[in-house]
Amino acid sequence: MSATTANSASSSAAEPNAPIGRRGNRDKPQKWGNPFTYFIALLFIGVCIAPVLYIVLGGFRTNSQISTSPAALPHPWVVSNYISVLKSMTFWGEFANSIIVALVSTVGTVVLGLMVSFVLARYDFKLKGAMYSLFAAGLMFPMVIAITPLYIVIKELGLVDNLFGVIVPQIAFGLPTTVIILVPFLRAIPNEIEEAAAIDGASRLGFFFRMVIPLSLPGVVTVGILGFIGSWNNYVLPLYVLNSQANFTLPLGVQAFSSQYSVDTARVLAFTSLAMLPALIFFAIFEKKIVSGLTGAVKG
Numbered sequence: 446m447s448a449t450t451a452n453s454a455s456s457s458a459a460e461p462n463a464p465i466g467r468r469g470n471r472d473k474p475q476k477w478g479n480p481f482t483y484f485i486a487l488l489f490i491g492v493c494i495a496p497v498l499y500i501v502l503g504g505f506r507t508n509s510q511i512s513t514s515p516a517a518l519p520h521p522w523v524v525s526n527y528i529s530v531l532k533s534m535t536f537w538g539e540f541a542n543s544i545i546v547a548l549v550s551t552v553g554t555v556v557l558g559l560m561v562s563f564v565l566a567r568y569d570f571k572l573k574g575a576m577y578s579l580f581a582a583g584l585m586f587p588m589v590i591a592i593t594p595l596y597i598v599i600k601e602l603g604l605v606d607n608l609f610g611v612i613v614p615q616i617a618f619g620l621p622t623t624v625i626i627l628v629p630f631l632r633a634i635p636n637e638i639e640e641a642a643a644i645d646g647a648s649r650l651g652f653f654f655r656m657v658i659p660l661s662l663p664g665v666v667t668v669g670i671l672g673f674i675g676s677w678n679n680y681v682l683p684l685y686v687l688n689s690q691a692n693f694t695l696p697l698g699v700q701a702f703s704s705q706y707s708v709d710t711a712r713v714l715a716f717t718s719l720a721m722l723p724a725l726i727f728f729a730i731f732e733k734k735i736v737s738g739l740t741g742a743v744k745g
Contacts, residue, residue: 497725504715511710526715536716538691539698540723546611546683546694547676553616554672555665558623563657565624566631567639577628583621588614589681596685610686611694615676623668630664631657670731677724695720 503511504526505519530536565577588595595614596605604610634657642652658665680696687693690701702716 497721500714500721501718503711504718506711506714508709508711523711526712527719529712530716530719535690535702536698536719539693539695542608542692543677543694543696543723546608546615547673549612550615550619550676551669551672553612554619554623555669557616558620558627558668559658559661559665561620562624562627562631563653566628567634577624580621580624583618584625588618588679592681592685595682599686605686606688606692607686608692611679611683614682615672615679619668619672619675622671626668627661627664630661634660666731670727674724674728677727678721 502519505522505524507523510517510519561580565573599605599610599614602610604613638656638660639652642656647655678696679694680700683694683697684700687697690698693701699717699720703713706712
């Protein structure tokens with residue numbers, strides 16, 4: 446009896462220690478990976494960040510500083526280049542054009558892409574697979590390849606030198622990416638939710654607005670961010686479509702400003718920095734949203 450009691454006591458004393466041991470192993474800090482991997486990652490980060498830093502810091506320098514020491518830090522720091530650009534009505538006009546084009550293109554791409562994705566994900570019909578494959582094939586044809594026939598179509602529609610001549614093609618070329626990302630989100634919505642909504646009297650449109658949009662919000666935010674940044678940085682299409690400087694977007698404005706002030710390198714760098722700053726800030730703020738949205742699309 447005493448031996449049995451001793452064994453049970455020892456086993457009961459060992460049991461509480463087992464989870465502690467497991468927790469202790471779990472709480473141990475993870476070991477660092479291969480140093481070569483971190484070196485390569487830092488190298489790629491440096492290659493991406495170095496040009497941006499050079500442009501931003503170049504705007505705080507004078508032309509003489511850039512000529513004598515191209516890689517040195519500003520000494521002294523000069524803010525007059527940025528102030529002169531911010532006082533320019535040309536810059537703010539091009540900024541407004543970029544905002545209009547980016548916002549309208551993003552809204553159009555998201556709205557149309559969400560409706561198309563809902564049909565492809567939730568309903569069965571003939572040529573459904575062919576239609577989805579068509580959108581997937583659209584990813585393989587960038588806008589640059591189709592720029593000449595696209596310009597002819599825009600010209601026939603009378604949209605040359607018009608912001609809508611940039612907006613409409615951007616919506617069309619943004620739909621493939623939007624559909625590919627959103628279809629998995631909408632397909633992952635359980636059928637039980639749709640059946641419950643139908644029992645409660647919700648129509649298909651009611652289910653779409655009340656349930657589908659909120660549940661697919663991460664994907665919607667992702668495609669919206671990608672569409673906005675892509676539209677903001679688009680250069681080739683506005684170059685072909687827009688002729689007058691009053692309709693220029695910021696990428697075209699940078700090119701025109703560089704030609705006009707080709708000898709004032711510091712001022713050109715300041716203009717370039719301010720032109721790309723909104724997209725960088727926008728991407729930095731919503732970076733986690735993009736990652737979570739793409740992760741959800743992969744899981745779906």
